[in-house]
Amino acid sequence: MLIALAPMEGLVDAPLRDAITAIGGIDWCVTEFLRVKSTLLPPRSxxxxxxEAHESWQTPAGVPVRLQLLGSDPISLADNAARAASLGAPVIDLNFGCPAKTVNRHRGGAVLLQEPELLHRIVHEVRCAVPAAIPVTAKMRLGYEDTALTLDCARALEAGGAASLVVHARTKTDGYKPPAHWHWIARIKEVVKVPVIANGEIWTVDDYLRCRAESGCDDVMLGRGLVARPDLARQIRAAVAGLPPDTIGWDELAALLPRFYAEVQAKIAPDNAAGRLKQWLGYLRRSYPEADAMFRQIRTVKRLEAVPELESTLEPELEPA
Known part of the structure; x- marks a missing residue:
């Protein structure tokens, strides 16, 4: 059984990957998408x-990080994939699942599921551009507006050279509305030979077990469910092994917040740092009453300097000189 942390634009960035993978149970994670248009991006992009590229493409906990590219130009995607490979990226993942209107309007993400031939060409060009030892993978939804081309898209991705498929079991039109249609993943597994990883609407161990039964997939990619309950991967592993629940309490989770907040502060403007903390707490409050209390305390605060007692709890302790 493999469990991955999903890429989520504007949410699962390096600080959150660091915090969640530190808790354990994750086999790999994927970056937010890097948008590719018609130019070769510089290494700094x-x-x-x-x-994590500076640390052998691993989080501080040693969990591998894959790079995700998004775009519609096969040649430009191939050129940028080759550059990523030269920078050490261990896996190139291609995004055919993003439902954002702005992304789709510019021919990126899920809108390409209307063009199976283009999917094949993109994967083929990227596969030819990177060394054979570097896998090329793909993440797809069930379709754009409907499931008429679902199986054609899966076949096209496999034929192009995708080493595995992550399937978010909803269409673009479905967005993130429940339910996820896990039975469609089982249908995809019937028409491709590469590994298929289930994704979508897995918030609890019971959700995982039902997804496994309906999709036929042991392997899963967890998104919002793992952000809301960062020990979910550990819980799933324990349940599958027949062991007692492997959960963490608020104290253990709260101990990660200072490093998370410090990394956020180092990355973005001060006025936005509190917003990133509020964003994660907004998910955590589903599972932890203490997170809800903290969220309520800072909900209207733009900078945490306005709440000295809270800022002090998030101030990372300095090592003595």
Whole structure:
């Protein structure tokens, strides 16, 4: 069983990857997408989206980080994939699942699921551009507006050279509305030979077990469920092994917040740092009453300097000189 942390634009960046992978149970994670248009991006663009490139493409906990590219120009994607490979990226992942209107309007993400032939060409060109030892993978949804081309898209991605497929079991039109249609993943598994990884609407161990039963997939990619309950991967592994629940309490989780907040402060403007903390707490409050209390305390605060007692709890302790 493999469990991955999903890429989520504007949410799962390097600081959050660091915090969640530190808790354990994750086999690999994927960067937010790097948008590729018609130019060869400079190395700094890759390192901005994946600062883990400076540490052998691993989080501080040693979890591998894959690079995700998004675009519609096969040649430009191939050129940028080759550059990423030269910078050490261990896996090139291609995004055919993003449902954002702005992204789709510019021919990126899920909108390409209307063009199976283009999917094949993109994967083929990228596969030919990077060394054979570097896998090329793909993440897809069930379709754009409907599931009419679902199986054609999966076949096209495999035929192009994708080493595995992550399938978010909803269409672009479905967005993130429940339910996820896990039975469609089982249908995809019937028509491709490469590994298929299930994704979508897995918030609890029971969700995982039902997804596994409906999709036929042991392997999963966890997104919002793992952000809301960072020990979910550990819980799933324990349940599958027949062991007692492997959960963490708020104290253990809260101990990660100072480093997370310090990394956020180093990355973005001060006025936005508190917003990133509020964003994660907004998910954590689903599982932890203490997170809800902290969220309420800072909900209207633009900078945490306005809440000295809270800022002090998030101030990382300095090593003595």
């Amino acid at each position: 890759f390192r901005r989206i994946a600062p």
